[in-house]
Amino acid sequence: MSKENPNCKEVMQHICESLGEDLNSEKCVAIKHHLDNCSGCQSYFKTVELTIDLYKKYNVQLPEDAHKRLMSFLNLSDCDE
């Protein structure tokens, strides 16, 4: 499955595989129908993506003095170039 831009069938296949269901099973067809028409589910997936994105982008830099303390703690200061 293309990670960048999966088509609807691939998405459904992925969802149905996770459920252990065949693409044409009653449950899968019902899920597809639901997803096509449910703005709540569409918004849920979009906001989960945004949530992950926010936590991915929130990073901290190791301060230089914390690096020095680490090398000293490990008795490796003499190898720190």
Added chain:
Amino acid sequence: MEEKELVELAKQGDRKALAKLVKDNEQTVYNFAFKICRDREKAENIMQETFLSMVKHINQFDGNSKLSTWLYRIVSNHCLMQARKEKNKYFVSINEDNEDDLYEDKYVADWSRIPHLDVENNELKKILDQSIDKLAPDYRVVFLLRDVEGLSTEETAKATDLSIPAVKSRLHRARAFLRKELNEAFSR
């Protein structure tokens, strides 16, 4: 020099190789420890303990994965041990009885108005910190390893000693919990 060569040299007692491995991975370890405990001082302590474990046990590293994957396992263990020490801290528990609440919104926030590209915004940082802080650490670790650090489900399972179904179940609950927390915060 490649990581594999450095690991081999470090196993033979080469301290310079060991120092290089520490330098190559310290930012990742510190950042990940911070993301779990949301506190710079604790993150530094956990980073130190993690590399001390690495130095002591480098001979046990089998080289079948990247060193960072092995380190994620060690950091996760240290973070969970640290969290267990903080017994008085309250976390929201997610179980089958209250799981449905995670998918129902009392408020509908307009997420498109959030400055989501600007995580330097202190107010947004506070919301992100407070939200994840309520999530039990064993869920937090799974979310961070799989979604934020990008490990595979298998690698996450290995790092946390969980089965693959358990990783999947914790992951979707953690995602739903955090999404709901942010939705509520953005609705205020």
